[in-house]
Amino acid sequence: MSTIPAAPSAATVPPVTQDPVPPKVDRPRRGLNANSPWFPYLLVFPLALILFGYVVQPMFATFAESVGVDGVANYTEFVTGSGVARSALLTSLMISAASVLLCGIVGVAMAFLLKRFSFPGRRLIEAIILVPAALPPLIGAISFQLLYSETGILPRGLQQLLGTENPVLPFTGIAGVLVVHTFTMYPFFYLAASAALVGMDPSVEEAAYNLGASRVRVWRTVLLPMLTPALVSASLLVFMTSLASYTAPLLFGVDRTMTMQIYINRTNGDLPMASTYASVLAVSSVLFLLGMRWYEGRRSYRSQSKGVASHRREITNPLGKWLALVASVLATMVLLAPVATIALVAFSRDGSWTTEVIPSEYTMQNFVTIFSDPGAYRPILNSLQMSLLATVGCVVVGVLIAYAVRRLDFRGRGLLDVAVMLAWALPGTVVAINLISAFSTGNAFSFGQVLIGTFWIMPLAYFVRFLPLVFRSSSATLAQIDPSLEEAARNLGAPWWRAFGTVTLRLMLPGVLAGALLAFVNGVGEFVASVLIYTSETAPISVEINNRMYSFEVGTAAAYGMLQVVLIFLVMVFSGRLQNGGRATREAAKWTA
Amino acid sequence: MIDVTLESVSKRFARAGDTAAVDDVDISIAAGEFFTLLGPSGCGKTTTLRMVAGFYFPTSGRIRFGTEDVTHRPPNKRDTGMVFQNYALFPHMSVAQNVAYGLKIRKVGRAESARRIEEALGQVHLAGYGDRRIDQLSGGQQQRVALARALVIRPRTLLLDEPLSNLDAKLREETRVEIRRIQQEAGTTAIYVTHDQSEAMAMSDRIAVMESGRVRQIGAPQEIYHRPATAFVARFIGRSNVLSLPVVTAAAETVTVGLPDGSETAVAAPTDHGLRAGDTALVSVRPEHLGLTSATEAGALTGRVTEVEFTGMATNLVVEVAGEPVQVAAIDVPDGIAVGDQVGLRLNRDRMWVVRP
Ligand SMILES: Nc1ncnc2c1ncn2[C@@H]1O[C@H](COP(=O)(O)OP(=O)(O)O)[C@@H](O)[C@H]1O
Ligand SMILES: [Mg+2]
Numbered sequence: 001m002s003t004i005p006a007a008p009s010a011a012t013v014p015p016v017t018q019d020p021v022p023p024k025v026d027r028p029r030r031g032l033n034a035n036s037p038w039f040p041y042l043l044v045f046p047l048a049l050i051l052f053g054y055v056v057q058p059m060f061a062t063f064a065e066s067v068g069v070d071g072v073a074n075y076t077e078f079v080t081g082s083g084v085a086r087s088a089l090l091t092s093l094m095i096s097a098a099s100v101l102l103c104g105i106v107g108v109a110m111a112f113l114l115k116r117f118s119f120p121g122r123r124l125i126e127a128i129i130l131v132p133a134a135l136p137p138l139i140g141a142i143s144f145q146l147l148y149s150e151t152g153i154l155p156r157g158l159q160q161l162l163g164t165e166n167p168v169l170p171f172t173g174i175a176g177v178l179v180v181h182t183f184t185m186y187p188f189f190y191l192a193a194s195a196a197l198v199g200m201d202p203s204v205e206e207a208a209y210n211l212g213a214s215r216v217r218v219w220r221t222v223l224l225p226m227l228t229p230a231l232v233s234a235s236l237l238v239f240m241t242s243l244a245s246y247t248a249p250l251l252f253g254v255d256r257t258m259t260m261q262i263y264i265n266r267t268n269g270d271l272p273m274a275s276t277y278a279s280v281l282a283v284s285s286v287l288f289l290l291g292m293r294w295y296e297g298r299r300s301y302r303s304q305s306k307g308v309a310s311h312r313r314e315i316t317n318p319l320g321k322w323l324a325l326v327a328s329v330l331a332t333m334v335l336l337a338p339v340a341t342i343a344l345v346a347f348s349r350d351g352s353w354t355t356e357v358i359p360s361e362y363t364m365q366n367f368v369t370i371f372s373d374p375g376a377y378r379p380i381l382n383s384l385q386m387s388l389l390a391t392v393g394c395v396v397v398g399v400l401i402a403y404a405v406r407r408l409d410f411r412g413r414g415l416l417d418v419a420v421m422l423a424w425a426l427p428g429t430v431v432a433i434n435l436i437s438a439f440s441t442g443n444a445f446s447f448g449q450v451l452i453g454t455f456w457i458m459p460l461a462y463f464v465r466f467l468p469l470v471f472r473s474s475s476a477t478l479a480q481i482d483p484s485l486e487e488a489a490r491n492l493g494a495p496w497w498r499a500f501g502t503v504t505l506r507l508m509l510p511g512v513l514a515g516a517l518l519a520f521v522n523g524v525g526e527f528v529a530s531v532l533i534y535t536s537e538t539a540p541i542s543v544e545i546n547n548r549m550y551s552f553e554v555g556t557a558a559a560y561g562m563l564q565v566v567l568i569f570l571v572m573v574f575s576g577r578l579q580n581g582g583r584a585t586r587e588a589a590k591w592t593a
Numbered sequence: 594m595i596d597v598t599l600e601s602v603s604k605r606f607a608r609a610g611d612t613a614a615v616d617d618v619d620i621s622i623a624a625g626e627f628f629t630l631l632g633p634s635g636c637g638k639t640t641t642l643r644m645v646a647g648f649y650f651p652t653s654g655r656i657r658f659g660t661e662d663v664t665h666r667p668p669n670k671r672d673t674g675m676v677f678q679n680y681a682l683f684p685h686m687s688v689a690q691n692v693a694y695g696l697k698i699r700k701v702g703r704a705e706s707a708r709r710i711e712e713a714l715g716q717v718h719l720a721g722y723g724d725r726r727i728d729q730l731s732g733g734q735q736q737r738v739a740l741a742r743a744l745v746i747r748p749r750t751l752l753l754d755e756p757l758s759n760l761d762a763k764l765r766e767e768t769r770v771e772i773r774r775i776q777q778e779a780g781t782t783a784i785y786v787t788h789d790q791s792e793a794m795a796m797s798d799r800i801a802v803m804e805s806g807r808v809r810q811i812g813a814p815q816e817i818y819h820r821p822a823t824a825f826v827a828r829f830i831g832r833s834n835v836l837s838l839p840v841v842t843a844a845a846e847t848v849t850v851g852l853p854d855g856s857e858t859a860v861a862a863p864t865d866h867g868l869r870a871g872d873t874a875l876v877s878v879r880p881e882h883l884g885l886t887s888a889t890e891a892g893a894l895t896g897r898v899t900e901v902e903f904t905g906m907a908t909n910l911v912v913e914v915a916g917e918p919v920q921v922a923a924i925d926v927p928d929g930i931a932v933g934d935q936v937g938l939r940l941n942r943d944r945m946w947v948v949r950p
Contacts, residue, residue: 409607482681484677484679484681485681485682485684487646487668487675487677488681488682488683488742489683489694490647490648490667490668491646491668491671491673491675491752492669492694492695492698492742492743492746493669493670493672493695493698493699494669494694495669496667498698499669502694503683506685507684
């Protein structure tokens with residue numbers, strides 16, 4: 001029957017053609033059928049296995065390690081002991097709280113100034129406002145050390161200028177850590193607050209003035225309440241990120257923080273204690289993550305703006321104009337100083353910079369060294385290779401998880417989502433300890449091999465850390481694609497894989513690419529996890545930078561840093577040009593959309 | 594010859610609890626027929642169509658194409674051509690590439706493809722638009738590309754899910770004529786989903802009226818209009834007064850009912866009406882089957898005007914008869930008729946019809 005045309009059309013009687021393959025409709029075939037209820041499980045099972053094997057299971061391994069020998073004692077140290085554990089926990093919490101406060105003040109003030117006022121230099125500042133935060137953590141921290149520490153450019157410059165005995169206003173210890181945190185984390189507040197300010201319907205504010213409220217009262221009763229959701233989310237993010245921060249305490253020598261204790265215990269060979277710290281840190285991070293999710297889920301007001309842009313106030317008062325101009329110039333200098341410092345130092349001769357304000361001897365030698373000395377370019381090759389491998393993994397797994405979570409209906413979908421989130425929430429130090437705990441003996445997920453001390457542990461760590469970036473950007477792009485496009489392709493005869501490839505994946509490409517580039521540059525700059533698991537064969541750029549800093553080869557270290565800065569710059573420019581690429585990149589950075 | 598059959602098809606969504614989105618639906622559609630699923634939003638039309646397309650599998654029941662059971666066949670093996678409500682055109686492909694997609698999968702040769710694409714674009718009056726990008730087209734043009742893309746593969750069945758709902762009123766009327774013409778020329782069976790009863794009436798050979806997942810009536814437009822099966826159908830298709838009247842005597846195809854003024858009248862009824870003397874019958878009377886006369890005319894029901902709305906061609910009135918509001922659409926209305934007037938209503942008894950609740 002099926003070969004008889006159902007309608008008097010030429011459906012199965014193609015006109016003379018050299019390609020007479022009629023559509024086959026007769027036999028229902030068994031196979032990968034995207035509509036059958038078990039299809040999602042077939043696709044999801046390997047993904048779930050990967051997330052379990054490399055994210056969840058290692059976390060449990062760490063916990064097991066921490067309670068293995070006198071476990072209770074390990075944990076009670078945090079509550080009762082007068083020793084290191086308790087003070088490290090308190091210091092970490094205190095640094096995080098202070099960071100939230102400082103970032104909040106700087107970020108909100110910046111957002112308010114840049115979104116509500118119009119003054120000379122505003123556009124330039126808006127363009128470069130994220131530059132310090134875009135640096136890899138290690139490079140960022142080093143640049144601040146070179147700028148503001150006791151031996152830094154600014155305190156020494158002031159010392160020379162004022163003729164004092166000691167460097168003026170040096171930032172050391174915890175103060176130094178806070179400077180780094182403020183400069184690299186205020187964007188969380190800046191971005192959240194400026195989005196809220198831009199999205200706010202100005203007529204709401206006008207209504208308050210119209211009803212007779214003073215400016216202070218409008219702030220207190222209208223603006224701040226409307227900004228609250230953005231500020232709470234940003235606070236949680238900054239707190240979490242500060243808690244996870246490792247490079248700043250390392251460079252400013254603050255040993256009593258959670259992350260530093262993990263590192264110190266690990267290098268001292270006390271894995272159970274390192275694991276205890278890691279577990280406590282992991283639990284706090286996860287709690288913050290859950291808190292953030294809960295809060296964003298219940299957040300209520302969204303302004304019903306009809307696309308009226310909020311007005312900017314022109315600064316007209318002449319004194320105000322002057323102040324604004326001076327402040328703009330200062331802000332520009334402060335924002336560009338870290339990159340400028342790295343660039344300057346990259347051309348300084350190693351060992352020539354001792355007590356001068358800025359290096360005195362300049363040379364191209366550092367760049368020649370890192371590209372020609374086999375020992376020196378080995379880390380570059382390592383980083384590129386390991387990051388590339390990890391990125392490929394992130395793309396394959398991240399895209400499929402995004403597809404599964406967004407498009408398929410299956411039991412445990414929420415769990416899959418949470419597992420990726422977990423990878424995002426865990427500090428790099430914890431990720432490293434987790435992998436050490438899980439893979440210092442062979443297990444099923446390493447095919448029975450010991451991975452610690454091998455090449456493979458490095459790309460694996462990068463994969464776990466940066467998978468969420470690709471997942472986020474893919475998921476955000478996927479949300480923009482109408483599911484009926486894929487159905488249309490299926491209806492026209494495409495099997496699932498073909499419909500997915502030619503339509504859905506093709507349309508996701510800009511977002512996936514943006515996420516992949518982000519994962520790649522992050523991988524190339526990765527330090528926090530690497531420093532715990534590298535071997536001399538697999539040392540990445542960041543570890544090499546750290547080692548060079550130790551041996552006072554600051555110029556060479558900065559030259560490596562410049563390389564990363566250039567790579568980041570290229571990626572940013574390219575992502576910005578991608579259709580929706582910039583959007584996807586931004587989406588990748590935040591968890592809840 | 595039967596082309597598409599749904600046998601006791603039900604669909605329950607896992608998340609929606611126990612209620613069935615589609616409940617025990619039986620439909621058989623003849624080859625070449627233009628068949629419409631009509632009903633209010635949420636009644637299960639899309640779900641039904643998507644089961645025919647293979648995007649959902651029924652929870653129970655069977656779907657056949659001809660004699661073949663396709664209940665669990667994946668959508669890409671069904672050879673249907675679907676036009677989606679939002680068109681679902683591939684934004685990364687040109688008009689011609691969109692239309693070519695199904696041909697590529699069918700491995701149709703290049704020359705043949707080109708010829709068929711041109712022919713399909715010609716059919717929808719888009720000849721010469723092949724190189725355009727999708728976002729360079731108007732809504733109406735996109736709609737026609739979607740139609741061409743579905744038609745070009747010469748599907749055994751064309752499936753259309755509210756394809757006109759995103760067009761403005763005027764374009765909608767033009768396009769529905771076009772769709773009907775193209776379907777007739779191609780001779781393809783079409784299953785058309787809409788909630789717009791006038792669209793359904795104008796285009797269809799037959800209509801299935803759905804309510805809450807069930808098919809309430811299947812029939813030609815005239816049949817559904819003049820002999821609605823249930824009160825819901827009577828009210829959903831056009832407007833209707835459904836009067837509750839006492840049954841005096843009941844025969845096989847007529848029921849005699851008492852009117853508010855005490856008189857009696859015979860009303861045509863379906864053979865399975867199941868009514869007996871003493872029951873209450875639901876009688877459907879369309880507003881245009883009630884004539885306006887003077888309150889004193891013999892044999893007319895009398896009532897008081899409570900609403901008057903002049904629409905140009907006709908005047909819509911609400912007349913309260915024995916406490917019940919009755920809608921009247923009158924072509925010829927005395928000037929100066931106003932709320933509060935006593936009027937007479939003449940019943941067109943041939944057009945009265947007994948419906949089920
Ligand atoms: N994927 C789904 N999951 C759960 N419920 C659904 C799904 N699709 C449709 N429904 C429900 O099934 C019923 C019928 O929906 P639908 O077929 O889309 O109606 P129509 O097209 O007639 O407006 C509705 O109550 C709807 O909420
Ligand atoms: Mg629908």
